[in-house]
Amino acid sequence: MGKRDDQQVKREFWLRQGRQLLAIAAALFLVLLLSVVYKRHDLFGEYSKNTLMAAQLVVITAFIGFTAFNWRCPSCKKYLGKDIHKRACRHCKARLR
Ligand SMILES: [Zn+2]
Numbered sequence: 001m002g003k004r005d006d007q008q009v010k011r012e013f014w015l016r017q018g019r020q021l022l023a024i025a026a027a028l029f030l031v032l033l034l035s036v037v038y039k040r041h042d043l044f045g046e047y048s049k050n051t052l053m054a055a056q057l058v059v060i061t062a063f064i065g066f067t068a069f070n071w072r073c074p075s076c077k078k079y080l081g082k083d084i085h086k087r088a089c090r091h092c093k094a095r096l097r
C-alpha cells in the first residue's frame with residue numbers, strides 16, 4: 001500500500017468516526033428524550049408506554065444498523081469493534097490515525 005492510500009484510509013476513517021460520534025449522540029439524545037417524555041407526561045402529553053418503548057426500540061435498531069454499515073475499516077471493510085478511538089485496524093493492521 002502506498003502513501004496515498006494511507007492518507008485516504010485515514011481521511012475515510014476520520015469521516016466514519018465523525019459520523020459514528022454523531023450517531024451515538026443522536027441515539028443517546030433520542031432515547032433520553034423519549035424517557036423524559038414518558039416521565040413528564042404533564043409537559044408532553046400522554047403517550048402510552050408501549051408507543052415510547054417501540055420508539056426507543058426503533059432508535060436503537062436504527063443505531064445498530066447504522067453502526068454495522070458505518071463502523072468498518074476503510075481498508076478491509078471489517079467491523080472495527082467497540083473502541084471509537086482506534087489507532088489501527090486489528091484485521092488488516094491499516095493505520096487509521
Ligand atoms: Zn482493516
